[in-house]
Amino acid sequence: MRPEIKKIVIDPEFGNAELPHRIAEKLALKPEFMTKDELLDEIRRNPGEDLFKTAKKMLFFTENKGRFLKKCPGSKGVVCCNYYTINSVTGCPYDCSYCILQHYIGNNPFITVFLNKEKAIEEIVSFLAGNRFLRVGTGELADSLALDHLLDESGFFIGELSKRSLFDRVQFEFKTKSAEVERLLEVKDLYPDSNIVAGFSVNVPRFSAHEEPGTATLEERMSAARQLQAKGVKVAVHFDPVLMLDELFNDYMQLIDSIFSRLDPEKIAWISMGGFRHTLALTETIIERNPQSLLLRGEMFPSDSDNKLRYLAFLRRRFYNAFNGRISRFFKANPPLYMCMEKAFMWSDMKMPFPEDVFRNNK
Numbered sequence: 256m257r258p259e260i261k262k263i264v265i266d267p268e269f270g271n272a273e274l275p276h277r278i279a280e281k282l283a284l285k286p287e288f289m290t291k292d293e294l295l296d297e298i299r300r301n302p303g304e305d306l307f308k309t310a311k312k313m314l315f316f317t318e319n320k321g322r323f324l325k326k327c328p329g330s331k332g333v334v335c336c337n338y339y340t341i342n343s344v345t346g347c348p349y350d351c352s353y354c355i356l357q358h359y360i361g362n363n364p365f366i367t368v369f370l371n372k373e374k375a376i377e378e379i380v381s382f383l384a385g386n387r388f389l390r391v392g393t394g395e396l397a398d399s400l401a402l403d404h405l406l407d408e409s410g411f412f413i414g415e416l417s418k419r420s421l422f423d424r425v426q427f428e429f430k431t432k433s434a435e436v437e438r439l440l441e442v443k444d445l446y447p448d449s450n451i452v453a454g455f456s457v458n459v460p461r462f463s464a465h466e467e468p469g470t471a472t473l474e475e476r477m478s479a480a481r482q483l484q485a486k487g488v489k490v491a492v493h494f495d496p497v498l499m500l501d502e503l504f505n506d507y508m509q510l511i512d513s514i515f516s517r518l519d520p521e522k523i524a525w526i527s528m529g530g531f532r533h534t535l536a537l538t539e540t541i542i543e544r545n546p547q548s549l550l551l552r553g554e555m556f557p558s559d560s561d562n563k564l565r566y567l568a569f570l571r572r573r574f575y576n577a578f579n580g581r582i583s584r585f586f587k588a589n590p591p592l593y594m595c596m597e598k599a600f601m602w603s604d605m606k607m608p609f610p611e612d613v614f615r616n617n618k
């Protein structure tokens with residue numbers, strides 16, 4: 256089911272921008288005009304029953320005064336995979352129990368959509384003046400596709416790359432927990448030579464059902480992934496966050512079987528696995544908002560380098576090895592598998608090819 260949007264607010268400076276008016280018309284909503292401060296005031300005076308629910312149903316259109324293109328911040332002491340992100344939207348209609356965006360809701364109780372995206376394209380062009388290739392995605396502070404039927408981010412970015420003949424120099428990933436691929440399929444039809452990767456974040460169904468409210472089911476995500484593969488779009492699979500609990504071990508093995516028995520391994524760009532890691536502040540949020548969460552089970556310890564809590568190394572090794580072995584059954588050669596936000600010692604323990612090798616083969 257598509258997320259519900261109940262309110263459209265436009266920064267008065269951009270009152271005539273076409274996109275928000277088009278979306279308002281599509282949703283039969285009357286757009287309102289407010290500055291960010293005015294909107295914040297209004298929401299603080301009337302947050303509704305639950306501020307989170309209010310925030311996730313509201314789109315605020317304005318400009319981004321900062322940079323769009325950034326290197327993925329990663330974490331101190333972990334192996335970097337050289338990924339770049341474009342934050343053209345911040346905020347998300349979903350409400351995952353582990354989402355870091357929960358911390359920003361007080362200052363940004365809405366989904367912000369930036370209207371000056373041409374600037375992001377200029378930043379890409381200037382990056383390419385000094386670099387041969389860019390691997391980039393929009394899914395760091397938002398779900399890339401959950402609202403694509405309204406925002407048409409895929410059409411915009413791929414269309415602009417086409418105008419500049421950049422398909423051989425930019426690989427664009429749309430990372431999602433939705434099955435919202437209608438527009439992406441059209442975009443691939445329009446630009447058959449585009450270098451698009453559709454990244455699906457996945458987890459065991461009994462976790463997703465309770466802790467990723469609003470997102471598509473595994474069945475729906477896999478059906479969307481198959482449609483994309485049939486159209487020639489490469490698919491990525493992200494196992495993140497992996498909850499390294501004994502009680503979920505078999506569920507993860509079944510999850511792997513169920514995914515890779517349905518997808519074409521030849522059309523898988525890459526696969527990532529990342530054990531659940533989080534800040535102490537996020538623990539407090541989880542306790543407050545989701546006291547029954549599976550995220551709170553199991554022992555976790557603060558890391559020396561980035562102070563984030565992680566499962567103990569022996570447990571991470573056990574799960575990563577099991578994932579690697581099980582996923583490998585579906586591939587003739589080594590699967591294009593890497594670990595997300597893992598430390599150098601874990602890479603050497605696991606004897607896995609470093610990210611550059613995984614990505615070099617998938618340009």
Ligand code: SF4
Pocket residue numbers: 346347348349350351353354355356395396397398432
């Ligand atoms: S889909 Fe991603 S951005 Fe959206 S709530 Fe979940 S973790 Fe956060």
